[in-house]
Structure formats: structure tokens, C-alpha cells
Amino acid sequence: MDEKEIGIYEDVLEFISLGLSHILKRIPDTSKSKVEEIRLRYGAPLNIYISNSDYFVTEEGRLTTEASQGRIVGKKDIMETFQLISNYSVYAFEEEMKNGFITLKGGHRVGLGGKVLYGVNGIETIKDISSLNIRIAREKRGVSEKLIKFITDGPNKVYNTLIVSPPQCGKTTMLRDLIRILSNGDRLLGLRGMKVGVIDERFELAGVYNGMPQFDIGMRTDVLAGCNKRDGTIMLIRAMSPDVIAMDEIGSIHDVEAIHEAIKAGIRILATIHGDDLDDLISKRSLKILLEEKVFKRYIFLDNSKGVGTVKDIIDGNTFKSIYK
Amino acid sequence: MPLVKLFGSILIIISTSLIGFYYGGKYTDRLSNLIYLEQCFKILETEIVYGANPLPEALTNVYKKGNKKVSFVFKEISDHLKANKNGDLFQSFYSVVGILRNSLSLKDEDIELFLSLGRVLGSSDRKDQEKNFNFLFKQISVLQREAKIEKDKNEKLYKNLGILSGITILIILL
Numbered sequence: 456m457d458e459k460e461i462g463i464y465e466d467v468l469e470f471i472s473l474g475l476s477h478i479l480k481r482i483p484d485t486s487k488s489k490v491e492e493i494r495l496r497y498g499a500p501l502n503i504y505i506s507n508s509d510y511f512v513t514e515e516g517r518l519t520t521e522a523s524q525g526r527i528v529g530k531k532d533i534m535e536t537f538q539l540i541s542n543y544s545v546y547a548f549e550e551e552m553k554n555g556f557i558t559l560k561g562g563h564r565v566g567l568g569g570k571v572l573y574g575v576n577g578i579e580t581i582k583d584i585s586s587l588n589i590r591i592a593r594e595k596r597g598v599s600e601k602l603i604k605f606i607t608d609g610p611n612k613v614y615n616t617l618i619v620s621p622p623q624c625g626k627t628t629m630l631r632d633l634i635r636i637l638s639n640g641d642r643l644l645g646l647r648g649m650k651v652g653v654i655d656e657r658f659e660l661a662g663v664y665n666g667m668p669q670f671d672i673g674m675r676t677d678v679l680a681g682c683n684k685r686d687g688t689i690m691l692i693r694a695m696s697p698d699v700i701a702m703d704e705i706g707s708i709h710d711v712e713a714i715h716e717a718i719k720a721g722i723r724i725l726a727t728i729h730g731d732d733l734d735d736l737i738s739k740r741s742l743k744i745l746l747e748e749k750v751f752k753r754y755i756f757l758d759n760s761k762g763v764g765t766v767k768d769i770i771d772g773n774t775f776k777s778i779y780k
Numbered sequence: 781m782p783l784v785k786l787f788g789s790i791l792i793i794i795s796t797s798l799i800g801f802y803y804g805g806k807y808t809d810r811l812s813n814l815i816y817l818e819q820c821f822k823i824l825e826t827e828i829v830y831g832a833n834p835l836p837e838a839l840t841n842v843y844k845k846g847n848k849k850v851s852f853v854f855k856e857i858s859d860h861l862k863a864n865k866n867g868d869l870f871q872s873f874y875s876v877v878g879i880l881r882n883s884l885s886l887k888d889e890d891i892e893l894f895l896s897l898g899r900v901l902g903s904s905d906r907k908d909q910e911k912n913f914n915f916l917f918k919q920i921s922v923l924q925r926e927a928k929i930e931k932d933k934n935e936k937l938y939k940n941l942g943i944l945s946g947i948t949i950l951i952i953l954l
Contacts (some may be wrong), residue, residue: 473866535866543861543869546909549832580875580905736826 460488460593467493467563467591472535475501478526481516491623496568496586497533500525507623534680537584540565545580550681553578554657560590562662562669568676592662596768598625598764603644605769606633606753613637613646613699615718615750615772618727619736620757625764626727627659629701629757631670633700633725634660638673651676652697652722654687660703688713692720701725710742718750723770732756734771749773789954795944800942807931807938809885814924816850817890818917821897824854825913828906835869835902836861853879873898893919 464487468476471493478501479493492504500511500522510518511525519525540557541714543549551557557568568586572579585608606616616633620626640648655661655678663680664670672678677695679687684702691697700717702710705726714724728742733754752772758765769779823845827838839858843851853876860872880886880894893916900912912929 469865473889510845535868538902539865539870542836544828544832544834544838545902546828546906549905567914568842 457484457488458508463561463591463593463641464488464490466561467559470536470539470559470565470589472532472539474524474534475499475528475536478512478514478516479503482512482518486518490591492591492749493589494586495528495533495536495589497528499528500526507763519720520770524628531672533587536587538566540587540744549580552581554681555581558658558662558664560664560669562594563747564590564659566590592670593628595625595628595632595764596635596671597632599629599636600641600644602629602633602755602766602769603636603641603646606755607644610645611649611698613649613723613725614752615724616726616753616755617705617745617751618725618755618757619730619732620727621731622626622693622729623763624757624759626757629755630701630703630727631660631672631766634676635671635700637725638675648673649674649698650696652681652686652687652691652695652700653678654700654702655680656683656687656693660701661687683709684713685709685716688716692717692722692767697722699723699725703727704729706739706741711741711744714745714750724751733775785954789950792949792953793943797939797942799859800939800945804935804938804942806885807927807935810887810890811885811924811927811931813850813884814890814920814927816847817894818920818924820846820851820854821913821916821920825910828902829910829913832906850884851882869901869903870895870898873901884920890923893923 461484462533463573465480468479471479486505490503491506494504496502496704503510503512507700510520511522513519513524514526517635540559544691545552548557552567555612556564558564566588567581567584569581569584599688607613618626618629634651635651636644636646637649638651640646651673653660653672653676655663658680660670661672661678661680663678668678676693678695679690682690684705687702688700691700700722702713702724703726704709705714705728717724728736730736730739737746749772754770754772756767756770758767766779768777770776784862801853818867820842823842824838827833827841828929831838834856839854842856844856846854856879857872860875861869864871877891877895879890886894897916901909
């Protein structure tokens with residue numbers, strides 16, 4: 456398992472300029488398998504995040520918390536890395552750059568910082584790239600298996616479920632794995648495969664690269680990448696007859712409308728949202744409606760108290776009582 | 781003995797003519813290669829502006845679609861790009877300068893134009909790339925015109941010079 460994780464890290468290094476990737480290749484193997492983010496900022500020391508804590512990387516590939524010892528990232532490093540990331544073809548990533556990031560082969564995402572240029576139709580492009588945030592996507596197959604029995608009722612019925620957690624706690628990973636299991640079905644869990652429609656507004660769930668999902672999201676899954684939730688829901692209902700619609704990061708009033716549309720059509724919803732606990736959800740105006748209408752039957756709360764993706768609690772949406780453990 | 785003389789004279793005339801044709805032919809080569817190069821640029825423009833294909837792929841496509849006499853250069857660049865992951869497209873363009881000069885008979889100004897493409901290619905959005913290509917087409921047509929004039933002027937000159945210098949040598953020797 457570890458070797459595969461190291462392999463993923465080294466694949467990502469292919470997209471980093473030689474000067475930096477030589478250094479990053481030298482960090483200890485035990486750390487390689489846990490790197491979450493590699494951050495390049497013009498004029499600042501090379502910075503990586505491992506298990507939620509940050510380190511600087513020295514010229515010799517040593518990890519340190521001492522900023523002064525870190526290898527300073529230069530303009531050339533950023534430019535070369537950007538060339539590799541965009542495959543020497545900025546024009547091919549025009550649309551993606553408007554969203555502020557580029558998806559790499561393997562589903563990894565690179566966030567861009569720089570000078571944003573506006574055109575007639577909103578953001579046109581980003582120029583003078585000054586920082587790059589390479590987020591290493593790690594597929595965690597099977598992390599949601601233990602949740603299946605809480606959110607399903609019978610072989611092809613799933614409750615409307617909302618996954619709630621603060622950022623960087625594994626919401627999207629959890630949702631992606633749920634999609635995979637529901638879509639493939641699982642004989643051991645007594646689950647028949649369902650048609651799942653995924654609205655992947657931020658290209659995170661399926662990690663589509665060149666039209667091909669980079670993550671295993673199951674064999675009965677249809678993806679609408681880059682589509683907003685309201686349009687996506689209507690498109691899926693009309694054309695794809697899904698049993699379940701999955702969406703990431705709901706929150707706006709339009710998302711609530713989308714969910715209402717889906718429910719009207721008898722489709723089940725899987726969604727995620729930023730938040731800490733139930734009170735936090737109630738304080739969000741749009742979510743309050745959904746809570747009061749008891750749309751969601753299960754709320755799954757995640758945190759990182761015992762590592763990323765720890766299930767804190769599962770709450771029944773009708774009684775608002777915990778059903779976990 | 782006269783037979784040997786005749787054979788020697790023919791040999792001298794053939795070899796000097798060949799030298800003349802070789803130098804004269806360079807002018808024809810340059811012109812036709814510039815025309816092929818323009819075709820390749822047009823294919824590349826389509827690949828980028830309409831196809832939005834990433835460069836390594838776009839360059840390979842130019843190789844496949846273009847006239848192989850010139851388009852193999854683009855394959856060289858694409859291969860260089862894939863092999864050297866140093867994030868510098870210009871280096872990959874620069875790596876084929878020798879081929880351009882020696883095998884394609886291009887002159888320094890043609891090569892400079894070619895390299896200027898390597899400086900801007902892929903570094904901006906499609907609209908901007910299109911502008912750069914239009915600029916490139918204008919410049920290459922200027923070079924083609926110049927190559928044509930030079931060809932008309934020099935090709936015949938070198939060819940005649942070859943034959944005539946053969947004859948001159950013969951006269952001196954005989």
C-alpha cells in the first residue's frame with residue numbers, strides 16, 4: 456500500500472521543475488506517502504504539508520520547521536513547473552484556469568495564484584503566476600464501507616445523506632468512495648448497483664482529465680464535469696434517469712433548489728457541505744430550509760481527531776438523534 | 781588515347797556541373813521548404829486555436845499531417861519535449877537548429893523566425909496564439925518572396941557557372 460502511495464507522490468513530481476523535483480525526491484519515504492500538498496511561492500521557501508502539519512524542505516531534501524533553511528523558490532522554478540503542469544499549452548487549459556486551478560493526470564489539482572485578468576465575460580485568465588499549490592489526490596478505496604449500513608435501507612435504496620466536515624477532513628474522498636460502492640454494488644454488503652449521476656462542479660470528485668475520470672467512481676456512474684448543480688440536476692433528471700445524484704460542497708440557495716428538483720423526481724441525494732456540527736448547519740440560511748423540511752435522512756459528521764476522515768457521528772435526520780455505535 | 785581524353789573531359793564537365801547544380805539547388809530547396817514550413821505552421825495553428833490540443837500532441841499531429849520533408853522537424857521537437865522535462869519549450873526548438881540549417885537549407889533569418897515561434901508557443905490563451913500565428917504568416921511570406929527572388933537570381937547563375945567553369949578547365953587543360 457505504502458509503495459503505491461509513494462508512487463503517486465513520484466508521479467506528481469514529474470510535473471515539477473527539475474531543480475525542485477530533485478530536492479523533493481530526497482525526502483524520506485515515510486513522509487513521501489503522506490504528503491498532501493506541495494506549495495510553491497515565488498520568493499518563499501519550498502513548503503509541503505504532511506498529515507496537516509507544514510514543513511519546509513532544505514536544499515538537501517531534509518524536512519524542517521525552520522523557514523530560513525528552506526530552499527527558496529524562484530521565478531524560474533514556478534515558470535518551468537507551470538509549463539510542465541499545463542503541458543506547454545496554456546491555451547488548452549483556458550477554461551480550467553478561469554476556475555483558478557488545473558487538474559493533472561491522476562486527478563491531482565494545482566491551484567494557481569497570480570494576477571487575474573478580467574474580460575467581458577468575467578475572469579479571462581491568470582497571468583504572472585506567483586504561487587502554485589499542488590494537492591495530491593489520494594483515493595482511499597473502502598473508507599466508506601462501514602458507513603453503508605447506516606445510509607442504506609434494502610439492496611437498492613439509499614437515504615438522502617449529507618456529509619458534514621471542516622475542510623481537509625476527507626469529505627470528498629468519503630463521498631467519492633460512497634459513489635463507487637453504490638454504483639458498483641456490493642454483494643457482501645447486500646447492495647445492488649445503482650445508477651449514480653455525479654455533478655462534479657469543481658472537478659474534484661471524478662478528477663476528469665481529457666474526458667476520462669481519474670478516480671474509480673463505479674461502473675454505473677455518469678459524470679457532468681464543470682456543471683453547476685442546478686443545471687446539472689435538471690440535465691441528469693431529463694437524460695440519465697439516475698437513482699442517486701451526488702454533488703460536492705452544497706451551500707447556495709440554487710443548490711437547495713436543485714435538491715428540491717431531484718427529490719420531486721424521486722431521486723436520492725448524496726452531498727457534502729462545510730461545517731462542524733448541527734448548530735453550524737442551522738446557522739446557514741439555505742441549509743436551514745433543508746433541515747426543517749427533513750430532506751436529509753442521515754447526517755454524517757467527519758473530523759480528523761483520529762486521522763483524516765474519522766467518523767465523529769451519524770445523526771438520523773428525522774429524530775436528530777445519533778445512530779452511530 | 782583520344783578516348784581517355786574524351787572520358788576525362790566528360791568527367792570534369794559532369795563534376796563541375798554537379799557542384800553548380802548543388803549550390804543552385806539550395807535556393808530552390810530553401811524556397812520549397814519555406815512553403816512546406818508555412819503549411820506546417822498552418823496545421824499547428826489549427827491544432828492549437830481550434831483543436832486546443834496540448835503541444836506534444838499537436839506537434840506530433842503536425843508531423844503526421846504535414847509534408848514529411850519538413851514536418852519531421854516537429855516530431856523531433858515533440859520527442860525532445862517529452863524526453864527533457866525541463867519545462868523549457870525554447871530549448872526544444874533550439875535543438876533542431878542544426879537540422880534546419882543543414883538539411884533544409886534554411887538561412888539564419890528563417891531560423892530566427894522559427895525560433896521566435898518557440899518563444900511564444902503555448903504561453904498564452906488561444907486568442908493570443910492566433911495573433912502570434914498571423915504575425916508569423918506575414919513574416920514567412922516576406923521570407924518566401926525574398927527566397928524566390930534569390931532563387932531566380934542565383935539558381936541559373938550557379939548552374940551556368942558550374943558548366944562554364946568545367947568548359948574553362950577543359951580549354952586550359954587541352
